[in-house]
Amino acid sequence: MKIGFHTDAFNSAAFSFEKALAWAQANDVHYIEPGLIDGVAWIHGLGYFPHVALYEDPVMLRRKMEGYGVRFSQVDAAYPMSGKDGPSRGLPYVLKSIPWAHHAGCTHVATTDGMAKPEGLTDDEAMDHMKRSYEQIIEVATAYDVTVTIEVHGYFTTDPERVEQMLAFVDSPHLCMNFDSGNTFIAGRDPVAFCQRFIDKISHVHVKDVSASMAEAMRGKDTGIAISHCAIGDGVNAENIKTCLTLLRDHGFDGVLSLECEGQGGPLIEKSLAWVRATLAELGIAED
Numbered sequence: 340m341k342i343g344f345h346t347d348a349f350n351s352a353a354f355s356f357e358k359a360l361a362w363a364q365a366n367d368v369h370y371i372e373p374g375l376i377d378g379v380a381w382i383h384g385l386g387y388f389p390h391v392a393l394y395e396d397p398v399m400l401r402r403k404m405e406g407y408g409v410r411f412s413q414v415d416a417a418y419p420m421s422g423k424d425g426p427s428r429g430l431p432y433v434l435k436s437i438p439w440a441h442h443a444g445c446t447h448v449a450t451t452d453g454m455a456k457p458e459g460l461t462d463d464e465a466m467d468h469m470k471r472s473y474e475q476i477i478e479v480a481t482a483y484d485v486t487v488t489i490e491v492h493g494y495f496t497t498d499p500e501r502v503e504q505m506l507a508f509v510d511s512p513h514l515c516m517n518f519d520s521g522n523t524f525i526a527g528r529d530p531v532a533f534c535q536r537f538i539d540k541i542s543h544v545h546v547k548d549v550s551a552s553m554a555e556a557m558r559g560k561d562t563g564i565a566i567s568h569c570a571i572g573d574g575v576n577a578e579n580i581k582t583c584l585t586l587l588r589d590h591g592f593d594g595v596l597s598l599e600c601e602g603q604g605g606p607l608i609e610k611s612l613a614w615v616r617a618t619l620a621e622l623g624i625a626e627d
Contacts, residue, residue, distance in 0.1 A: 340588075340592065340594065340596055340619065340625075340626065340627060341369070341370050341593070341594065341595045341596065342368055342595070342598070342612070342616070342619075342626055343369070343371055344368060344370075344372065344597060344599070344608060344612075345373075345545070345598070345599045346371060346372065346374070346389035346390055347389075347599065348566075348599070348600060348607075348608045349362070349389040349602050349604070350388070350566065351566075351602075351603075352603070352604040352605075353382075353388070354604075355386040355388070355389060356389050357403070358389065359373070360404060361407065363408075364409065366612060368409070369408055370411070370412035371404075371411060371412065372412050372413045372414070372597045373391045373411075374391075374415040375390065375391060375414050375432075375436050376388075376390055376392040377392075377393050377435065377436075378394070379394065390415075391414070393435055393436065393439050397444075398443070401442075401443045410445075411440070411443060411444065411446075411447075412445075412447065412543065412594075412595035412597055413445065413447035413448065413449050413488065413595070413597065414436060414439075414440050414448055414449070416432055416433050416436040416448050416450060417450055417451040417492065418433070418450075419493065420433075420450060420451065421460075421469055421495055422453050422458070422460075422465075423457065423459055423460060425465075425468060425469060426468055426471070426472055429450075429472065430472045433472075433476050433487070434475065434479055437476070437485050438483055440483075440485055441483040441484070441485055445485075446485060447485070447486045447542065447543050448485055448486070448487050449487075449488050450476070450487055450488065451490040451491075451493055451496055452469070452489075452492070452494060452495040452496050452505075453493050454492070454563055455493075455562075456494050462501075465495070466495070466501070473505070473514065474509055477508075477509040477511050477513050480511075481511060485513065486514075486543075487513060487515070488515050488517035488542055488543050489505055489506060489514070489515070489516055489517065490516075490517040490545070491516065491517065491518060491522050491523055492519060492562065492563040493562050493563060494562055497523060499528070499536060499537075502516070503536075506537070506540050515541065516537050516540045516542065517541075517542070517545060518533070518534055518537065518543075518544050518545070518583075519545040519547060519599075520544070520545065520546055520548075520576060520579060520580050521545070521549050521564050521599065522545070522547070522562065522564060524549050524558070524576045525553070525554070525557055525558055525561050525562070525564050526561065526562045527559030529579075530576065530580070530583055531579055534583040534586050538587070539590075541592065543594055543595055543597065544587070544594065544596050544597065545597050546571055546597065546598050546611075547564060547567050547576070547599040547600065548569045548571045548572065548574035548575075548600065548611075549567060549569060549574045549575055549576045550569035550573075550575070551575050553568075554574075554576075566599075566601050567599060567600045567601065568600070568601045568607075570610040570614070571598060571600055571611035571615055572614030572615075572618070577614075581618055584596075584618060584619070584622055584624065588622055593627065596615065598611050598612060598615060
């Protein structure tokens with residue numbers, strides 16, 4: 340398996356994307372997952388935000404990353420697709436992200452639903468318009484040979500029955516799941532059972548732990564975690580993560596494990612990285 344990280348880890352440290360690349364190089368990490376910005380943002384332009392913008396030339400950015408020995412595992416275009424503005428805002432955002440990702444040498448683009456039940460829509464209405472959007476998305480993804488992942492993060496995607504329907508919107512190998520160990524747990528689900536049920540569709544993984552205090556306060560009351568302030572391995576989800584890694588190993592998964600936690604400018608994500616590497620070694624999983 341491969342190890343990467345989401346650049347959300349450095350939001351609070353006000354890193355630039357290039358500084359996140361330097362951290363990856365210094366820690367022998369070769370895969371990175373940033374968010375995609377559709378437009379100009381002052382905090383990004385000033386170099387205080389560790390994500391990338393669609394106005395940046397993808398080929399030139401890919402070449403810069405090669406200089407650090409780092410490539411994209413996935414780019415995060417997860418504007419909520421389930422709300423009323425899913426077709427008007429989320430759909431064009433994802434459709435622009437796919438060719439950009441292809442030219443940047445990135446094979447995966449993440450999408451998701453909203454955190455809560457959509458206002459002004461029944462659940463079936465929201466599912467219907469997401470289906471129409473994903474039909475267009477997968478048509479473009481197929482043309483560019485990009486895998487679109489549905490991240491487990493919201494009202495529909497943390498419901499196993501609904502996300503199963505979403506993964507069947509289009510019968511295509513280009514539509515897969517981004518499994519998230521932390522979001523399934525905080526939503527009150529069993530991450531191990533979730534992983535096992537969808538293991539044939541998992542193409543990218545977010546590894547996220549949950550502190551005991553957050554679990555006590557929020558489990559079953561929320562559908563996702565913005566930023567986990569718990570080092571991976573230190574929380575109540577650590578054994579679930581280890582079991583999920585075992586399931587993925589036995590299934591032959593060789594994709595990217597993208598670490599998600601608050602980095603504290605480095606120390607917390609470095610602790611997470613050490614735990615994941617030690618766990619992979621314990622489970623007999625080679626780091627690619």
